[in-house]
Amino acid sequence: MNNSVENLYGTRFGGGMRSWRWHLSRVMRLFLRWFRLCLRRGRRKRPNRVRDLWSYGTVLMKSLYYNVQTNSDTVLDCVFEPVYWLVDNMTRWFGVVFVSLVITLTSSIVIIVYLCVLPIIFSTYPVHWILWHLCYGHWNLLMLVYHYYKATTTCPGSPPQEKSDIPTVTICKKCIVPKPARTHHCSICNRCILKMDHHCPWLNNCVGHFNHRYFFSFCLFMTMGCVYCSISAKDMFLDAYNAIESSYQTPPPSFTREERMLQKSLVYLWVLTSSVSVALGSLTLWHAVLISRAETSVERHINHRERTRLKLRGKMFRNPYYHGVLNNWRRFFGVEKRSDWLTRVLLPSAHLPHEDGLTWDCPAYRSNTVVI
Numbered sequence: 001m002n003n004s005v006e007n008l009y010g011t012r013f014g015g016g017m018r019s020w021r022w023h024l025s026r027v028m029r030l031f032l033r034w035f036r037l038c039l040r041r042g043r044r045k046r047p048n049r050v051r052d053l054w055s056y057g058t059v060l061m062k063s064l065y066y067n068v069q070t071n072s073d074t075v076l077d078c079v080f081e082p083v084y085w086l087v088d089n090m091t092r093w094f095g096v097v098f099v100s101l102v103i104t105l106t107s108s109i110v111i112i113v114y115l116c117v118l119p120i121i122f123s124t125y126p127v128h129w130i131l132w133h134l135c136y137g138h139w140n141l142l143m144l145v146y147h148y149y150k151a152t153t154t155c156p157g158s159p160p161q162e163k164s165d166i167p168t169v170t171i172c173k174k175c176i177v178p179k180p181a182r183t184h185h186c187s188i189c190n191r192c193i194l195k196m197d198h199h200c201p202w203l204n205n206c207v208g209h210f211n212h213r214y215f216f217s218f219c220l221f222m223t224m225g226c227v228y229c230s231i232s233a234k235d236m237f238l239d240a241y242n243a244i245e246s247s248y249q250t251p252p253p254s255f256t257r258e259e260r261m262l263q264k265s266l267v268y269l270w271v272l273t274s275s276v277s278v279a280l281g282s283l284t285l286w287h288a289v290l291i292s293r294a295e296t297s298v299e300r301h302i303n304h305r306e307r308t309r310l311k312l313r314g315k316m317f318r319n320p321y322y323h324g325v326l327n328n329w330r331r332f333f334g335v336e337k338r339s340d341w342l343t344r345v346l347l348p349s350a351h352l353p354h355e356d357g358l359t360w361d362c363p364a365y366r367s368n369t370v371v372i
């Protein structure tokens with residue numbers, strides 16, 4: 001009985017113990033097998049991953065040096081592509097802020113002129129000066145607003161996307177379309193622009209073939225307007241400035257709230273218009289030089305590089321689009337007859353540019369000149 005119980009218990013407990021150990025060993029064996037399998041898989045995967053990364057890196061490097069024409073500039077372009085992307089996107093968004101800033105600041109100056117400057121002119125100036133201020137001021141304002149509106153809303157022009165017989169010089173690697181002469185890709189607008197000058201954040205638009213004239217006229221009339229305001233309001237500014245300075249004396253002079261507002265507005269007007277006159281005046285002058293040379297801002301760099309390169313070889317570079325200074329200005333403003341200087345330059349005009357932006361009329365070259 002005891003033996004049978006012991007056997008039974010031994011069998012039961014012993015069998016129970018074996019069973020537990022057996023189960024544990026099975027679990028351990030399974031775990032080890034799984035671990036070995038994982039290691040084997042890891043060993044198999046690791047070289048693949050390294051190989052994939054190596055292949056990717058090789059393709060990437062080969063794509064950077066895909067042909068003999070690739071140089072360090074292209075490599076740097078590729079490396080800095082994320083930075084360019086960030087700057088381009090920020091410029092695109094900042095364009096809206098900049099346009100709002102131009103409209104707000106210009107409106108504030110116009111309001112101050114109407115509310116503060118013109119009443120002083122009416123009360124203190126003789127009739128002929130009042131007429132001059134009224135006529136010139138309103139003409140300048142009209143030209144400024146018109147050209148700014150046209151510069152921001154006019155499409156600068158893009159080459160046709162479909163196949164055409166237009167003579168082209170190269171293919172845009174971004175748009176994968178043929179590029180006519182003077183066309184360049186704008187990474188902010190993300191398209192090719194005919195006779196591209198630059199991307200202007202103050203217009204939130206590219207300056208190209210169809211709005212170059214509007215851009216320059218806007219710069220010119222804005223500078224003229226600022227110079228006019230700063231000269232006209234100079235005496236008023238000095239009076240206002242002295243009045244503000246005198247408020248620090250003891251006892252301070254008693255000014256009403258309106259008088260203080262008037263003084264501060266006149267100081268703001270003079271400081272802003274003088275600063276813009278200098279900054280925008282310099283930019284306008286630079287663009288006037290470029291128009292006289294029949295170059296865009298992009299071509300200025302290309303032509304300068306080419307001029308230096310050919311000079312080292314004893315050759316002379318000549319800009320193929322140069323027609324002489326006066327003719328360059330005529331073509332830029334679209335002036336065909338004398339009266340056009342009045343109707344197309346000094347008055348608002350929506351006429352189209354001289355050329356279509358795809359083909360260009362180049363004057364005959366001298367025998368010893370090389371053209372790019």
Ligand SMILES: [Zn+2]
Nearest residue numbers: 172175185192
């Ligand atoms: Zn393009």
Ligand SMILES: [Zn+2]
Nearest residue numbers: 186189199206
């Ligand atoms: Zn652009």
